[in-house]
Amino acid sequence: xxxxxxxxxxxxxxxEPAHDFPSFARYLNKGFDLRRHAAGMRDARHNPExxxxxxxxxxxxxxxxxxxxxxxxxxxxxxxxxxxxIGAERPFGDDTLRYSLCGFDTGPLEDMLVDxxxxxxxxxxxxxxxxxxxxxxxxxxxxxxSSFSRRxxxxxxxxxxxxxxxxxxxxxxxxxxxVGCQMVHGNVTSFLGFxxxxxxxxxxxxALRLLDRIEQRYGTRFFDIILLDALYAQSPVLDRIEQxxxxxVISLKQNCPDLYQSAMRLFIHRDPDTIFTERRGHxxxxxxIWSTEGLPFAERTGTVRVVRSEEVLCRNRHRDGKLDxxxxxxxxxxxxxxxxxxxxxxxxxxxxxxxxxxxxxxWMDLSKHWAFKHGFLHACHHRPKGIDSQGNKAPVPNxxxxxxxxxxxxxxxxxxxxxxxxxxxxxxxxxxxxxxxxQLAAWISSPPPRPVPxxxx
Ligand SMILES: [Zn+2]
Numbered sequence: 001x002x003x004x005x006x007x008x009x010x011x012x013x014x015x016e017p018a019h020d021f022p023s024f025a026r027y028l029n030k031g032f033d034l035r036r037h038a039a040g041m042r043d044a045r046h047n048p049e050x051x052x053x054x055x056x057x058x059x060x061x062x063x064x065x066x067x068x069x070x071x072x073x074x075x076x077x078x079x080x081x082x083x084x085x086i087g088a089e090r091p092f093g094d095d096t097l098r099y100s101l102c103g104f105d106t107g108p109l110e111d112m113l114v115d116x117x118x119x120x121x122x123x124x125x126x127x128x129x130x131x132x133x134x135x136x137x138x139x140x141x142x143x144x145x146s147s148f149s150r151r152x153x154x155x156x157x158x159x160x161x162x163x164x165x166x167x168x169x170x171x172x173x174x175x176x177x178x179v180g181c182q183m184v185h186g187n188v189t190s191f192l193g194f195x196x197x198x199x200x201x202x203x204x205x206x207a208l209r210l211l212d213r214i215e216q217r218y219g220t221r222f223f224d225i226i227l228l229d230a231l232y233a234q235s236p237v238l239d240r241i242e243q244x245x246x247x248x249v250i251s252l253k254q255n256c257p258d259l260y261q262s263a264m265r266l267f268i269h270r271d272p273d274t275i276f277t278e279r280r281g282h283x284x285x286x287x288x289i290w291s292t293e294g295l296p297f298a299e300r301t302g303t304v305r306v307v308r309s310e311e312v313l314c315r316n317r318h319r320d321g322k323l324d325x326x327x328x329x330x331x332x333x334x335x336x337x338x339x340x341x342x343x344x345x346x347x348x349x350x351x352x353x354x355x356x357x358x359x360x361x362x363w364m365d366l367s368k369h370w371a372f373k374h375g376f377l378h379a380c381h382h383r384p385k386g387i388d389s390q391g392n393k394a395p396v397p398n399x400x401x402x403x404x405x406x407x408x409x410x411x412x413x414x415x416x417x418x419x420x421x422x423x424x425x426x427x428x429x430x431x432x433x434x435x436x437x438x439q440l441a442a443w444i445s446s447p448p449p450r451p452v453p454x455x456x457x
Contacts, residue, residue: 016429019436021085021443024064027422032119032414034060037112044103044384044396048096054088055100056109056407061086063411065441066434068371070094080444095382102383103396104403110193113410114217117183117192121222125417129186131351132342134224134247136185137192138355139210139232141203142363144405145375146175152379152398156199176378176401179207180409181214182362184227185354187420189361190413192218194405204232208240220244225338227355230255233335235298241337242302249351252306252333259297260333263306266292272310274345286312291345297335305340307348308333369434370412376404 028034034057041052061082062073076082077091120126126135148160148171155174162169177197183190195210197203214222226241230251241248252260272288279285293305311330316323334352336343343351366372377400388394419426419433426436 017425018439018442019423019425019431021440021446022448024418024440025085027418028414031123031417031422032116037108037115040108040111042105042108043100044105044386045100046384048100050089050092050096050100052100052104054086054092055097055104057086058082058088058092059097059101059404059407060411061444063370063408064415064437065444066369066371066437069374070097070376073097076441076444081447082444084448085444098377098380098382098400099384101403102377102380102398102400103386104399106399106402106406109403109406109410110217113191113193113406113413116410116413117190117218117222120188120190120413120417125188125421126183126186129184129188131185131225131347135183135222136225136227136351136354137181137223138184138227138362139179139181139207140229140355140363141177141179141197141207141231142367142372144176144178144373144401145378146173147375147378148173150174150379154196154199154398156197156201177203177206178405179203179210180362181210183223184361185351188413188417190416191362191409192222194409196402204234204237207232208236211240211244215244220246225249225351227351229355233259235300238297238300238302238304238337247337248335249338249348249355250335251352251355252335256297256335259295259304259306259335262295263290263292263308263333266290267308276346282316284314286314287346287349289345289349291340291348293340304335304337305348306333306335307345307352309345309349309352366408366412370408372405372408375401377401 038053038057041056043052043055058073058077062076065076067073067076071094074094074097077088077093083091129136151174155176158173158175159170160173162171178194179197180194181192183192193210193214195206195213197206223246225247226249228237228248228250230253233250233252233256237250238248254260267290270290273291274289275287277284277286288310289307291305291307294303295306297304309332311332312327313330314325314327317326332349332352334348336348338348363372377398380398380400381395383395383398385393386396415433415437419436423431423436425431431439
């Protein structure tokens, strides 16, 4: 029995057509040159019987099928025709996956992620999310794993207090965090890049490194606007963004008290710039929005614009067996570099709220449905040997978690494009992304035509 996320719960009418693996494979090879990329994968093993290409293709498809662990993939490799479909040398197990992936070269994986995004942009996959003609990304951090017992050479550490038998005790917790950059505001929400936090480093430092990396790989004009949470309301972030001529929308909270109070003093004495009501499903938002340009930010020479939205959310709720209307007040503020003339207050408010998409459709989806927080290969000692900096034979540095995370982000980005843009069946039958994964997973129990074609294009 498979133990995929909800796949067993997939209910489909018998007469409804389903996606088939061969047409998905054609999409991968024609649209993204999957076989060529796979052929370029490398790892630290010497003359392995199972090639890095086979390891990559097996794990890539494992994420496509939403397998939650290497054990599930091992079962697929043993009990289905996956080995034949991907053209692997023979079935292989968890042991081979670990030994290969711990020494995997992440360079070709990053090259593939960049190529996937460049192809998506060329095919106008991001265009439905443009705001006044501009493309929007969100940058946000995620904690990928934490442990009190297992640690590796790249772990960050923190002290955590617990109550034990009535006494407060301290324990050291090991963790890995990273920062991702994701296209938002449109249907195809692929990830452009991911940067791990180094031991002892904060999220903002990793994000600044990620921006350098993204500029180096994609240039400055791949996207235009960056959405960030309140943590990023700092001069070094604004300076870095200005340097590349990007624009930014950053949540403003009490962590910038001077700016917040300057804006509030101005807004309290005048009417809002925009008043409007928005209905979304059973929720109604009554919004008053203020905007002002030319406010000083910390010690920077340039000024920023602040937008504030006062929102009353009305929704129906059931209480004591009766349906009544419930209202709650919310306040949102943003710092932005977007000019008022082209981006009216409502456009900035909508962009500010779009950052949630990164949390809900990005990290939350990856955590819930893509096993992104499984902690694959963390502190794994089963690694090939290489020559270390002192010239001694030693296990190669463990790149397993990095390699697996890159493969997950590649699979996530391609599957998002397949479901949101390519599939006619999704448009017609409104299949969920999970349902599509289940249909493709079910297909690999069918024998492939022989011989397996070398090139589907
Ligand atoms: Zn670690």
